[in-house]
Amino acid sequence: MFDNFVDEMKWRGFFEQCTDEEGLRKLLAEEKVTGYIGFDPTADSLHVGSLLPIMGLVHLQKYGHRPVGIVGGATAMVGDPSGKSELRQMLTLEKIEENLDGIRQQLSHHIDFGEDAGLMLNNADWLKDYGYIEFLRDVGRFFSVNQMLSRDSVKSRMVKGLSFIEFNYMILQAYDFMVLNRDHGCRLQMGGNDQWGNICSGIDLCRRFNQSRVFGLTFPLLTTATGAKMGKTADGAVWLDPARTSPYDFYQYWVNVDDRDVSRFLRLYTLLGRQEIEELEKMQGADIREAKKALAREVTSQVHGQEEADKAVQAAAALFSDSADTSSVPSSQRPAADFEGDGLSLLEALVDSGLMKSKGEARRMIRQNAVRVEGELISEEMFSITSDLIADGKVALQVGKRRHHHIRIS
Template sequence: MQNVYDVLKERGFIEQVTHEEELRELLGKEKVVFYIGFDPTADSLHVGHLLPMMAMAHMQRAGHIPIALLGGGTAMVGDPSGRTDMRKMLTLEQIQHNAERFKKQFQRLIDFSDNKAYMLNNADWLLNLNYVSFLREIGRHFSVNRMLTAECYKQRLERGLTFLEFNYMLMQSYDFLVLYQKYNCKLQIGGNDQWSNIISGVDLIRRVEDGSAYGLTIALLTTSEGVKMGKTQAGALWLDPEKVSPYDFYQYWRNVDDRDVEKCLKLLTFLPMDEVRRLSSLEGAEINKAKEVLAFEVTKLIHGEEEAIKAQNAAKALFQNGADMSSVPQTHITREQLGDGMDLLELLMLTGLTSSKSEGRRLISQGGIYVANSRIDDVDLKITAKDFDDDNSLLIRKGKKIYHLVKLS
């Protein structure tokens, strides 16, 4: 079997690594326990979490043992890494609620049966720490001068770094130490913004246990222009189907830039690299076939094959009369809401197709809004009951590919 380190490297996951040759050799000869941390600061994971989740899945498929560490403790402090402000404090109840939602989403990609993987919460050891004991046993191993050279702190110094946030590096390093001691966890994987914290954990294990541990960071999911993927007009591209429908999720990947297709196929699917290269080599209109494969594969991973098929069929239905459109995003309005007529600009905001009336005016003036397949030129257009078809449905399109069905009840 191919060494998983080589798999991750070929597919473009690996950015930085400590002791590269040692780690590669270790992954090739023994079953390695590793962990990735996820702070439950929202009630759903989003596309930014997909890369670490995929890295975990590749590692598990190669026989290694993942620990998905939910940061119930660290979420109460906030991680300054890569941020210019301090995260909002959450209550224990909010954190626990969010952690439970995470579990369901992890299980799409990770097998937790029979100790093949673990899901832990660092609140179990962080919240019961004796502060004085922690300072004596852990704090003495950290140099303030060295900590202040870390990028995650340097960028915050001018704006103001709280002592609360300053503790984050100690807490994350302590997580690694606890997992090393209790689970023989030898590897931490994280994003590039976690590099300083990861190498501090590696160093702490060496100082306290005289043990060998390793760190690896993975790439951020960005477009060819260097912009983070997963940003939509409605906000983040969440993995929770209640926040982003499987259809909208599918459409996001179906509409990625041609230049990003190869990267997404490598990082977000398990397709063999030969197939990735074949699909990525398609040119012109043919590249749309690769995008359809990408959209289907990613949607299948996150929402299951049934939802992926429904999303795929719904996308095709928009070009076929009489086909099933039940999976197209819908908004229901009452006749009372509609009244004698509703401004199209208001309806566009209600459906989430635009975020403001000014955006709606701009799209209409640019010829980007269609109602019942007719391009709209009138920014003052009112939608009335007569505009709906016999099924009390009205199809609105934004641009070439974004559709929304309004149902009148």
């Protein structure tokens, strides 16, 4: 398959820009390289957007190098202007601490942080108590405002406005790189292409501070074939935390990707080998669904584990194929008594199953012929689910083609 990191990254489509490809190749061939990526603790979970950098670290580790995940406990208090159009909300210290824990845990699903294998660090450790004056004297003197102003990340914000605190972000990130280089021998920083400017600043700082030659590699900023941001659905982001996005929904997200995205995503988000992926890429027409299933199964398994992935596959088979095993379909419990007499209002059932956000929405959906109970199209808004509809100890609700929920009778 591949015998080095760079070739594989290129083939997989991770390679957007590199500060010195030849130099990096040489370095990676000669020694165990420590490379890092920063993650912002803006929430207590990462989402699909962060999966790309995570995979970057995974591949790095696969080739025997040492990945470092940095959570930006300190920088989160500042807010990165790169690629954002507006001032980011600032977070409280406690919130950031909370978020850090969540992210740390998630990263450890993918990366081995044991012994000398990998590292997980919080930049608050070296930034939080740094005094303003000292920092200016030690670090600030290496930065040229002229150069900072010429960075795209700053330029693009000149119209909307950029606060001074955000303007400092690149200095802090550069400083992170310098510290990692000095204290942990880190020679490589990776990140989304919007980080290019920040990474370059860090490289400069490492040279000036540590007389050390370091490298930067950026990944493409992904959008889906329809131009949407990666990992967005009706309900917002697709999270890695199963409490926020269930493994079932997570699996569904990948099964439903656009045909045109399948190949790219297989390469970027799965660890499947080249041969296997190239086989899947040959699929045409409706068969592409098989490739999507492979994609969904792989990614779900990486993020939520084999067992959850199997359940998601099983649920999908029950709902969309012929399998009779419905045990893994998303469901909730209801006592049998709810269905006696007049039965349970369908509107209510739709709302508290989570299929609909409000009764008004539920009404509209019924009017639009989108709702089915046990496979039967319902056109009566005031429909009640009565006990005679219970089959196999459950009632199957369906909205549209792909949203399903079973009410189990307890």
